[in-house]
Amino acid sequence: MASRDSRTKDAFYCRKEKSLGLLCTNFLRLYDREGVDSIGLDASALQLGVERRRIYDIVNILEGIGVLQKKEKNQYTWKGYAAISGALEVLKTYLLLYELKNVHKIVSNDKEHSLSSDSKAECPDKCSQSDKSEHKREKSLGLLTQNFVKLFLCSEAEIISLDGAALALLGDSLDRTAMRTKIRRLYDIANVFSSMGLIEKVRDPGSGKPAFRWTSVGRSGNGSSIALEDKNRKRRAFGADITNISVKRCNTYNALTEQHQKCSSKEFVFGPFSPNVTTVWSHETRKDGQIQNSDSPLCAYQPQYSNKAVGDLFHHYTEAWSSWRGEAKEKQQIEHASE
DNA sequence: CAGTCCCGCCAATTT
DNA sequence: AAATTGGCGGGACTG
Incomplete structure (x- = not known):
């Protein structure tokens, strides 16, 4: 990419500006509006000026909350708040x-063990x-x-x-x-x-x-009006x-x-x-x-x-x-x- | 020093 | 094989 540098940690580097939270805010701000329906990962990464990898983070979390839903490769559907x-x-x-x-x-009286535990050393070869x-x-x-x-x-x-x-x-x-x-x-x-x-x-x-x-x-x-930046969206x-x-x-x-x-x-x-x-x-x-x-x-x-x-x-x-x-x-x- | 958590390598999956 | 996805954790940044 001939985009802006990325690793030149110049004097103007602010970690805060790179935070996932801010990225999320921007992401949301970008799509929380009338007419939005489909979201392309490439476009997002481009708009927000971040690596694709980060978009995956945002998208996966939001999907877990129902805000987004995967439609197909590279494409998500905006469900909204x-x-x-x-x-x-x-x-x-x-x-x-x-x-x-x-x-x-x-x-x-069953031993029962935790939820969603990972348990790596489990079934050596029993994993179907x-x-x-x-x-x-x-x-x-x-x-x-x-x-x-x-x-x-x-x-x-x-x-x-x-x-x-x-x-x-x-x-x-x-x-x-x-x-x-x-x-x-x-x-x-x-x-x-x-x-x-x-x-x-x-x-x-x-x-x-x-x-x-x-x-x-x-x-x-x-309600503690902490909500989104742009409140009454x-x-x-x-x-x-x-x-x-x-x-x-x-x-x-x-x-x-x-x-x-x-x-x-x-x-x-x-x-x-x-x-x-x-x-x-x-x-x-x-x-x-x-x-x-x-x-x-x-x-x-x-x-x-x-x-x-x-x-x-x-x-x-x-x-x-x-x-x-x-x-x-x-x-x-x-x-x-x-x- | 204790929390935070960015960044991107690279493996797993899909195309 | 190429492109997508996305675990994972080193180690830099904060306060």
Whole structure:
């Protein structure tokens, strides 16, 4: 490329300007507008003046949140911020379903091990071909992104440190190297999430160490208007009421189906049945019952997953959820008082 | 020094 | 074989 130099670390080098977060902001700003539908990676890299590699980072993370969806080689479809709530619902749904699964295992006194753990020294030669692609998916930034979000969805701790997240997402691997790598990735994700205003860096009251908190962007009372730089761009519709969730299936989240989802860790354990469900954005959204547009904003083309059993199961959990919520609320208030 | 996290090598996948 | 994707982690940058 005869483009600008890139490694001449002149005196005018500013690391901040090269951050993934800023890149993400620019990326979003570039596409969050009327008429945008398709996104070409080449064009993006060119527009933003960055290496293609970086675009992959952005794109993979955003896809995990539903903002984008891969259409074909080199091409993504812009779904917008509005798709986030839908994606989160899906994630939440899976979380619920898998919690149950784990409950069974736990009840039946099963050792059961972590979620999405990697476990490299596993099956020496037992890895079937089909598991190969799955294995890769396991390490993907996209999946990590979703699991990271899940941590916020299910953990009682509203404050999560990357170390804690890495620990939780890593199973019991005490592998320093793996840990470091995982944390590097989490930083990437945290940066784009921060730039989108989804999370916010805070100080852990106790340890004083840095951590992140899922912001109550959107509804939820007085939203901390951290949102996007250009605030009232598009109106994000967080505040999906669980009662509205319809169990649907989407390829994007298929991988989750294959994994044991359980959020266990030393720091923020959350028993499958413990009332630790924090409700960041889910709550009686009756305030402005505009919430959902009749149908799913996500995977509209996907076939319905009409499984009665799942439906019932889900209904059951929906109630349990709201029940827990009450308790969780109390807890929160107590904590709130100490601020 | 402890957090951060940019950068790009190069392996895995797709075309 | 060529082009895409995208793990991964060395080590530079911050505060």
